[in-house]
Amino acid sequence: YDLTVVEGALVGRVNGLAVMGSDSGSVLPIMAEVTPTQGATGQVIATGLLKEIAQESIKNVSAIIKNFTGKDIRNMDVHVQFLGTYNGVEGDSASVTVATAIISAIENIPVRQDVAMTGSLSVRGNVLPIGGVTYKIEAAAKAGIKKVIIPQSNLDDVVIEERYAKMVEIVPVTTIEEVLEHALVFERKEDFIAKIKEMSSRRAKAFADKPAPKPVSV
Amino acid sequence: YDLTVVEGALVGRVNGLAVMGSDSGSVLPIMAEVTPTQGATGQVIATGLLKEIAQESIKNVSAIIKNFTGKDIRNMDVHVQFLGTYNGVEGDSASVTVATAIISAIENIPVRQDVAMTGSLSVRGNVLPIGGVTYKIEAAAKAGIKKVIIPQSNLDDVVIEERYAKMVEIVPVTTIEEVLEHALVFERKEDFIAKIKEMSSRRAKAFADKPAPKPVSV
């Protein structure tokens, strides 16, 4: 098993993107697996020497997961593994990567390995801006990635060289649902739409943000 | 998703106010989401590198939440996320913001995004004074906020420049109920009053402070 996989599709494995120092990007694969819990109730268990902000980002992702799927998460342990991060990981820009890996593992839907992604998540599913977006895109291009998902709010920060621009497609997104649309693999388009709808159903019910209500004076 | 939102209305998102150093205010958005719990019982999970007083303020807010809603909080996890606070957060002046975000998420009622707020909460729902109120109001004004909710007891501390005074309305309050009246969005006024009454009912039952009983000599 080589740590670098940039083609085909795999369940529970997603290519994330990291910055080392201030100007060097790299592909950071993340794997997830779900298991029956050994404890009284389920938990999310993340490894890879996550530091404080990274650990908190896992908690934020868990809010998405708990709302996303209709399966009973009380009997489920969710394992998340950052591969090869022996010097630790800090930051929250892998949130979308972690969320995608977990949803892939729970729903057993493969993830495109020619896609890489970066983005922070709010507890309500918004994709929030991150740092080092240009270095990350270039690292993805060099590694053979074909498509890079980034936060819409980072689009202005992208200043990549022409040669890399030709190698990768940049996909700006604002929600985790958009991330899933671009990264997950479904055999037929209509299956895909049905599945996302099914996955979002509990979430939809929980959210149910009313469409742009007019403020009243109180 | 841009971190600055100052118009419309959103569920589970509230514009708080912070002071950096001793004289620079800023808008600090806070998001909340509720999910079915993965653990044996529900918990409040707050992220954003909260330091000691800020963590304790979350505990105080939880007293309000547990009394406010009639829903069974034992099966509910409450996620609270301070957005973008990568250098940590200290203090308890975001208590009203956190409480409002959570109640919005639980009750699925949108919050006005042109409103910002600051204030500490007692475990019984009183809004207690905070620091830096002038800097906070000016920062809100600059960001495009139209209305700033502050503790009544801080009213004397407000010394803002004329140009900012024209931009924002200042709303002094003494209880969390007043905060909700100004920040939550209801389509019709009567709905609003019914909802607040319903939300407060458990709390009312728990409180039931007798109106000004005469002391007896004992």
Add this chain to the structure above:
Amino acid sequence: YDLTVVEGALVGRVNGLAVMGSDSGSVLPIMAEVTPTQGATGQVIATGLLKEIAQESIKNVSAIIKNFTGKDIRNMDVHVQFLGTYNGVEGDSASVTVATAIISAIENIPVRQDVAMTGSLSVRGNVLPIGGVTYKIEAAAKAGIKKVIIPQSNLDDVVIEERYAKMVEIVPVTTIEEVLEHALVFERKEDFIAKIKEMSSRRAKAFADKPAPKPVSV
């Protein structure tokens, strides 16, 4: 809401007394609230940057609470909040204040706000001596308090100036029941006695110290 309240009566709020440095007293209000628990079982949650001895004093108070009331504390969270103690609190002299605030909140009986108190508690309800009694009494007098409850065993330590002595009544006590008699507000005297008896009933059953049994030689 002003942190200083010295008249009327409120549920779950008690004026405690503190010493800062070695010779400066102040009024330290403490609030309590009870809520349905979100966890598997109830707990006592105290905020205000309590240091080690202060945290232990909360545990000692919890022994009193668990014996005092007949209500099922397993479904109840008890929140205790020291107001405005942003530099931390050390010592156990607020034990009677905490106990009074909690019992007021649980039983929904108002506390006289013109009363302030200081005293450590044993796990069996004895009021134990504390430090700085003179400074505390003077601070209470200056703040407008009319009656100060102190441990009987501290009576010899009281050396206050004539002008303060005229302003406040000093009430020495030996048990938490005496504290409650002086601080809680009942509409009618007979109601009061009935209520205290009812509150103490479980405790009485648990205690049941035999009246002065003669030692036997063994």
Add this chain to the structure above:
Amino acid sequence: YDLTVVEGALVGRVNGLAVMGSDSGSVLPIMAEVTPTQGATGQVIATGLLKEIAQESIKNVSAIIKNFTGKDIRNMDVHVQFLGTYNGVEGDSASVTVATAIISAIENIPVRQDVAMTGSLSVRGNVLPIGGVTYKIEAAAKAGIKKVIIPQSNLDDVVIEERYAKMVEIVPVTTIEEVLEHALVFERKEDFIAKIKEMSSRRAKAFADKPAPKPVSV
């Protein structure tokens, strides 16, 4: 309530003995109370700034308590309070004092206040030797104590001045049952014996050490 009590009998209060520095003894009162538990199951909660060895001695005492009484300890919290130890407590020589206070509180049997005691406990009820026995006995005598219980194995270490020797009776013991015989107050001798038997019954059943079996060669 005065911290020094050396006459009469009280439930849940026992005069222990401590050494400060290397040559100064003092009377160290310990109180215990039992309450219905607020948690899922019972626990022993000890306060008084206990350091590491002292905390472990509480665990050892809990082994005795769990075997001693037939009552259901799963629904019971046991509170132990070292009075006035604001500078911390180290060592295990208060084990017999703690055990006696707890058994008194659980069984509601008064303890003689003219008795003081020192001794470490094994998890099987043996009274083990302690340090500073002479200083402790002299401190007890000075405080007005009439009888001091010490470990049998410390008897050789006792070298007290004649004047103190006249003031107190020294009682060497080898088991916690002997401690209880000397410290607890029963109205009638036969009641006492019955009670101790009843208290020891579960323990007796658990122990049931066979009388001096001959070793077999294996």
Add this chain to the structure above:
Amino acid sequence: YDLTVVEGALVGRVNGLAVMGSDSGSVLPIMAEVTPTQGATGQVIATGLLKEIAQESIKNVSAIIKNFTGKDIRNMDVHVQFLGTYNGVEGDSASVTVATAIISAIENIPVRQDVAMTGSLSVRGNVLPIGGVTYKIEAAAKAGIKKVIIPQSNLDDVVIEERYAKMVEIVPVTTIEEVLEHALVFERKEDFIAKIKEMSSRRAKAFADKPAPKPVSV
């Protein structure tokens, strides 16, 4: 019991491989045992002074174990013991060794003691590359081991002297199933295949990665 065992077959014992400093390999035996749990639910308990990455590797292995066996792991404690590591253990290259020892203990299938192994595990059962592979192989050869299992992705890193090359067979693998095929002992080949299938069944069901689905454009 000698720590070095290189022949025969034993349940719950596997020869791992370690590197000390940067250039000295050694055989590191690991034992596992399963027991009924004493706690409310099962847990994995690992000893041998495991440091941070090593502790996380145990968590990753637990993901494999929870998916691998159909037995109810909620009533089972899994004990893992690194033998003789009194100076601590760091790294994740013993993951395959730990997983093999646990599966042997749970399924009661002996492990070949003339086999040694090294390799990190992903939470989905992939064998990931490790460091010091050459030193480890040489140490195994010197100790009398006949077969060394290593990650396929480390094959290029193997540069061993001729004399050691003759002593041991090197077996590159990519999944934990392959490790088990080479290390576990079954009396008959068909039993083996049935057993692995049975062991993998729950896992297979959980995994069910679809064979190379074609990406759709979304």
Add this chain to the structure above:
Amino acid sequence: YDLTVVEGALVGRVNGLAVMGSDSGSVLPIMAEVTPTQGATGQVIATGLLKEIAQESIKNVSAIIKNFTGKDIRNMDVHVQFLGTYNGVEGDSASVTVATAIISAIENIPVRQDVAMTGSLSVRGNVLPIGGVTYKIEAAAKAGIKKVIIPQSNLDDVVIEERYAKMVEIVPVTTIEEVLEHALVFERKEDFIAKIKEMSSRRAKAFADKPAPKPVSV
């Protein structure tokens, strides 16, 4: 109660052996007691200032205990007390001593006090080598011990002076069952064998290592 006991037989008490510094042995008695649990489930509680390796050795012993006895350990707390170790204990060479004391307490079978022992335990019951065996044997001899149980794998390390060699019998062992055969006291030989068989039965069932199966080529 004298800490040194070297004759007769006692339930739950075993003479262990320790090394202080690098060349001075001593007898280290260990006591165990079992009680009904006060918590939700049983636990092993060890005191005596155990450091990291010593604490892990207690976990390893617990694997043996959970498999050894057929009694329901979920309702049982197991207390282990190292006597007199006020400066802390490090190392795992008391594992056999702890296991023997616990099994004696659970099964209510006396332990010979003229026997001392040293040895580390694997989680599967093997007795593993320890350090300082010669100093330990000499200390045992000086204290009046008649028989010393040591790991078989330490036999070569024993180099004791002639005069001590005459005083004690050295018994090398490889499993915890052998330790029990030499240390526990049964009134009749046949009872002993029946009891060990009964004690080992659950364990036997769990182990059931097949007798030397031939490896198959896979």
